[in-house]
Amino acid sequence: MTRTTVASGPADDLARLLAAEARLEEQLAEAREEATRMVAAAREAARRREANLEAEVAAALRQLEQELAGSVRRDQATIAERARARVATYESVPPEAVARAARAVVARLVEPSGSARS
Numbered sequence: 001m002t003r004t005t006v007a008s009g010p011a012d013d014l015a016r017l018l019a020a021e022a023r024l025e026e027q028l029a030e031a032r033e034e035a036t037r038m039v040a041a042a043r044e045a046a047r048r049r050e051a052n053l054e055a056e057v058a059a060a061l062r063q064l065e066q067e068l069a070g071s072v073r074r075d076q077a078t079i080a081e082r083a084r085a086r087v088a089t090y091e092s093v094p095p096e097a098v099a100r101a102a103r104a105v106v107a108r109l110v111e112p113s114g115s116a117r118s
Helices: 010-093 095-110
Strands: none
Touching: none
């Protein structure tokens, strides 16, 4: 079996090298364009996701504010009702009982210290 080799000269080698270089440059340009498109698409997807997250956070914040406002209103109503109940309790004590208690307190404060121990 004989092998035939085609002799190529430096001009053929240079032509093949230049053609390969041109193909590689073309592939590199295509890869760069694809990378640019991919980066742009990724940035747009990230921007959309960020906008969606901002909207979700804003909605959650509004919901929390509404719940907090409702809780504050309920707490205020509870405090006001307890205050009304206490006022009603104090107002239900007859004036005579208040006067008796006041006299007893004053008597204890002004009586001589020696008789308070007995």
